[in-house]
Amino acid sequence: MQVSRGMRIFRVFNLVFLLLVVFLTVYPFLNIIAQSFSSEGFINAGQVNLFPMGFNTETYKLILADSTFWNNYGNTVLYTVVATGISMVLTTSFAYAIAKKDLKGRSLFIGLAVFTMFFNGGLIPNYVLISSLGMRDSIWAVVLPNAISVFNLLIMKSFFENMPRELEEAASIDGLTQYGILFRVVLPLSKAIMATMVLFYAVANWNSWFQAFLYLDNPDLFPVTIYLRNMIAGVTTAGSAGGTAENVGQIAANIQSVTIVLTVIPILCVYPFVQKYFFSGVMLGSVKE
Missing domain, CATH: 1.20.890 (cAMP-dependent Protein Kinase, Chain A)
Structure with a gap:
């Protein structure tokens, strides 16, 4: 042709x-x-563009030797794993339930979920609620408030709706309960959408800082994004981070860029493992027959 x-x-x-x-x-x-x-x-001098000029690793050595950085890094890993796990359980359960057209009150549940996309209680009521529940200054203040993303919920709901009902009917005839159908039939066929949702939630939780900034007072509980935020805001200076008189100027010049690189590397390493599911997962959940 x-x-x-x-x-x-x-x-x-x-x-x-x-x-x-x-x-x-x-x-x-x-x-x-x-x-x-x-x-x-x-x-x-503003001479650095795409390639390093005057190769220097002094700041990397300083940050990697900072126990606060590694403590915050570990907190971020913990928060990301726990929050993503909770989000996947809640989102999958909710989406699978509202994907059933014979569910009583289905329209109400969907409406309540969509309502939260446009309206919320506000910053102060949320803070009062988290404090009254005793979750302030704990891991739960970070991982629970935003456990369900309505956008991700609707994508997963659409995916479940497009799944052939004959598969579930056959499994039901074979004696499987609703939980058996979900765990033994539906989820094994949903690897693409599940991997996509894990990526969405993991990236969001890894980059999240405002929840921790708002609800955490103990520095030992801070995620690495708060460490980065303090660097950018100038709260933590090169000197307080451990710099000496000889290298404080060098450290002040690129401490923010070093921290940014060290922060984003892990989440970048995750992407290649879910890339093959990413496109198909989004597309499968975005169209209807």
């Missing part, structure tokens, strides 16, 4: 446009990486 001249022009234009989008997306991150390995003079 011969490709027309117009199609060739379109493909070239499309390729150039997508390469430009990729460059604009990747450039800020590459710049952060370059700054994290550059020396103070080049950073202050």
Whole structure:
């Protein structure tokens, strides 16, 4: 099949446009990486772009030797794992239930969920509620308040609705209960959407900082995002982080970029393992027959 001249022009234009989008997306991150390995003079002179200038790892050594950083890092891992696990259990259960068209009160449950997308109680009532429940200054104040994302819930609901009912009917005839159907039939066939939801929740929980900033007072409970926030806000200076008189200028120049790189690396490492499920999971949950 011969490709027309117009199609060739379109493909070239499309390729150039997508390469430009990729460059604009990747450039800020590459710049952060370059700054994290550059020396103070080049950073202050604004000469660092895509590649490090005056290769330097002094700040990396300082941060990696900081016990507070590793303590906060461990908290972030714990919060992400626990919060993602809770979110997946609640979201899957809720979505599977409201995907049943014969469920009594189905419209009410869906309406209540959608209502929360547009309206909430406000910051002060939420703070009072968390405090009155005794969850302030604990892990539960971080992992429970945003356990269900309505957007993720609706995607998973749509996926379950599109699943052939004949499979569940056959499993029911074979003697499986609703729980048996869910765990032995539905979930094994939902790996794509499950992996996608795990990625969504894990990224959101890893990057979350406001809940911890609002409800946690004990520095030993802070996630690494609060550590990063304090660096950016200047609350933690190079000197208080352990810098000496000789290297305080170097540390102050790129401590923020170093912390950003160390913070995002783990979540970037997760993406390749779920990439094959990501596209199909979103598309399967976004269309109806």
